[in-house]
Amino acid sequence: MSTPDHFRLYVGDAAVAGIDPAHRGIAYGDGLFETMRVHGGAIPWWDRHWARLQSGAARLDLRLPDAAFAAREAAAMAQAGREGVLKLICSRGPGGRGYAPGPQADSHWQLAWHLLPVAAPSEGLTLRWCATRLARQPLLAGLKHCNRLEQVLARAEWADAAASERDADEGLLCDTAGHVICATAANVFVLRAGRWETPALAQCGVAGVCRGVLLDALGAQETVLTPGDVDAADAVFLCNAVRGILPVARLAQRRWTLHPATAQARRLLGDVHPAFVPEIS
Amino acid sequence: MSTPDHFRLYVGDAAVAGIDPAHRGIAYGDGLFETMRVHGGAIPWWDRHWARLQSGAARLDLRLPDAAFAAREAAAMAQAGREGVLKLICSRGPGGRGYAPGPQADSHWQLAWHLLPVAAPSEGLTLRWCATRLARQPLLAGLKHCNRLEQVLARAEWADAAASERDADEGLLCDTAGHVICATAANVFVLRAGRWETPALAQCGVAGVCRGVLLDALGAQETVLTPGDVDAADAVFLCNAVRGILPVARLAQRRWTLHPATAQARRLLGDVHPAFVPEIS
Numbered sequence: 001m002s003t004p005d006h007f008r009l010y011v012g013d014a015a016v017a018g019i020d021p022a023h024r025g026i027a028y029g030d031g032l033f034e035t036m037r038v039h040g041g042a043i044p045w046w047d048r049h050w051a052r053l054q055s056g057a058a059r060l061d062l063r064l065p066d067a068a069f070a071a072r073e074a075a076a077m078a079q080a081g082r083e084g085v086l087k088l089i090c091s092r093g094p095g096g097r098g099y100a101p102g103p104q105a106d107s108h109w110q111l112a113w114h115l116l117p118v119a120a121p122s123e124g125l126t127l128r129w130c131a132t133r134l135a136r137q138p139l140l141a142g143l144k145h146c147n148r149l150e151q152v153l154a155r156a157e158w159a160d161a162a163a164s165e166r167d168a169d170e171g172l173l174c175d176t177a178g179h180v181i182c183a184t185a186a187n188v189f190v191l192r193a194g195r196w197e198t199p200a201l202a203q204c205g206v207a208g209v210c211r212g213v214l215l216d217a218l219g220a221q222e223t224v225l226t227p228g229d230v231d232a233a234d235a236v237f238l239c240n241a242v243r244g245i246l247p248v249a250r251l252a253q254r255r256w257t258l259h260p261a262t263a264q265a266r267r268l269l270g271d272v273h274p275a276f277v278p279e280i281s
Numbered sequence: 282m283s284t285p286d287h288f289r290l291y292v293g294d295a296a297v298a299g300i301d302p303a304h305r306g307i308a309y310g311d312g313l314f315e316t317m318r319v320h321g322g323a324i325p326w327w328d329r330h331w332a333r334l335q336s337g338a339a340r341l342d343l344r345l346p347d348a349a350f351a352a353r354e355a356a357a358m359a360q361a362g363r364e365g366v367l368k369l370i371c372s373r374g375p376g377g378r379g380y381a382p383g384p385q386a387d388s389h390w391q392l393a394w395h396l397l398p399v400a401a402p403s404e405g406l407t408l409r410w411c412a413t414r415l416a417r418q419p420l421l422a423g424l425k426h427c428n429r430l431e432q433v434l435a436r437a438e439w440a441d442a443a444a445s446e447r448d449a450d451e452g453l454l455c456d457t458a459g460h461v462i463c464a465t466a467a468n469v470f471v472l473r474a475g476r477w478e479t480p481a482l483a484q485c486g487v488a489g490v491c492r493g494v495l496l497d498a499l500g501a502q503e504t505v506l507t508p509g510d511v512d513a514a515d516a517v518f519l520c521n522a523v524r525g526i527l528p529v530a531r532l533a534q535r536r537w538t539l540h541p542a543t544a545q546a547r548r549l550l551g552d553v554h555p556a557f558v559p560e561i562s
Contacts, residue, residue: 007302019300019307021288021391026300027370028429029310060430061437089308092433098398099429099436099465110302117379135416135485136457139434147428148309148380149341152373153420155380156342176417184380204416 012106023108025091029146032056033089038078039275085114124249130154130171136203180225186240187211190233196220209241235259244276293387304389306372310427313337314370319359320556366395405530411435411452417484461506467521468492471514477501490522516540525557
């Protein structure tokens with residue numbers, strides 16, 4: 001369990017000592033979050049994270065703290081921690097009982113410091129297919145909102161799975177129409193006919209910050225993918241803003257060796273930001 | 282804004298002074314809730330509320346506090362308040378960063394006291410159709426879970442609507458397949474061919490406690506309903522465990538006068554529990 005030392009709590013532009021039990025994050029998951037890498041005391045892509053938060057806040061009509069104040073607070077925590085993960089959660093303030101958002105209350109938000117996750121296996125990730133399917137909800141698609149029970153259920157599939165499956169590193173999710181969308185905590189890219197593709201997120205899924213960087217850097221295409229398309233792909237990788245590009249070596253019965261295009265994509269991402277320079281590839 | 286006096290906070294079977302910022306209710310809406318009427322210092326249908334919570338907790342693999350302890354705490358708060366609304370939220374305890382639920386941490390839960398809502402208009406409710414549609418997710422359907430952004434978006438539709446629509450009391454929601462499911466904070470029953478029907482909730486919606494009571498008491502049927510079916514119904518009412526049966530008088534252009542079957546249903550519910558005896562009907 002994380003200790004309270006790892007958290008800083010705020011209401012609007014003021015630090016506070018505790019959490020108001022009436023804020024709507026607890027009751028409704030009425031909030032947004034960002035999970036950010038900290039490298040050498042700085043936050044890669046802070047501007048992109050903040051832009052996504054702003055875009056989500058506009059869609060949910062959620063008030064954010066002052067941008068400059070939030071950036072200063074996050075930077076101070078990153079500077080102190082040097083290497084790790086910084087998570088920001090912005091919840092809608094209290095509004096009494098009932099779903100009506102009411103007048104725009106100040107954001108109740110927090111910064112949390114976490115250790116870097118354990119290094120991915122050097123031979124590549126082992127994935128499984130999740131039985132959990134994502135609901136199609138265009139009103140929330142793309143947002144990194146705090147309604148994450150689907151991800152909790154999906155991730156629980158292999159926390160409790162039989163010993164033979166316990167070694168899966170991540171799980172791929174389809175939506176209820178059978179289209180591949182993402183992993184539980186990462187986006188997915190596949191190489192098909194020499195071109196990188198990633199699922200379109202008009203119906204569900206989170207539009208990851210690293211995904212956005214790679215769409216530009218790789219000239220990748222958003223498309224509709226089936227599980228068969230992934231299986232037939234020449235290469236597959238997962239990505240997120242904490243770990244960068246993670247090559248996939250196994251998915252159920254399928255095996256991939258590291259593709260030169262994946263190694264090149266990792267070098268490209270390392271050129272974009274030194275936090276993501278591949279160790280050896 | 283509610284004052285802290287209105288809340289009691291717990292971890293497992295112990296009262297605590299504050300909220301752990303790491304609990305997963307805030308991050309993921311990883312929890313369940315119950316909204317209960319308090320009448321004469323008692324809680325109608327406590328056993329049904331607890332049974333629903335247990336059923337939801339089993340589906341989400343969420344640990345609940347001890348049933349007898351929770352019942353005593355809720356009863357004490359009801360006894361002190363006499364007339365009002367008691368809301369219970371059970372969130373999954375902290376588990377570090379990431380979606381994996383991890384070992385079953387003690388529930389972080391709270392009881393909140395609220396005033397009764399303003400009385401419904403004696404002539405019946407005015408409803409609107411919400412543009413927001415509910416996603417179809419059988420894994421979460423029926424549960425009163427804390428992922429409620431769809432309801433927040435739906436309820437915001439008329440908080441900000443033009444003055445001419447501002448007098449809507451509630452909104453009806455369809456799912457993305459176009460089937461009528463519920464109101465934002467109530468279930469719906471319609472009278473068709475002399476029989477009460479209510480939407481089946483296999484794909485989405487909350488299986489309300491009052492809905493469950495009325496399915497039994499009225500011999501009602503669960504079915505698939507379109508907006509046209511509701512429009513053509515002989516009578517419509519909403520219901521929930523706080524307000525009982527609320528007759529509907531208007532829905533867009535449609536008008537209904539109070540149907541004898543609705544008046545009879547209200548008397549029936551009043552026989553089931555004195556909290557719901559209709560004042561005049």
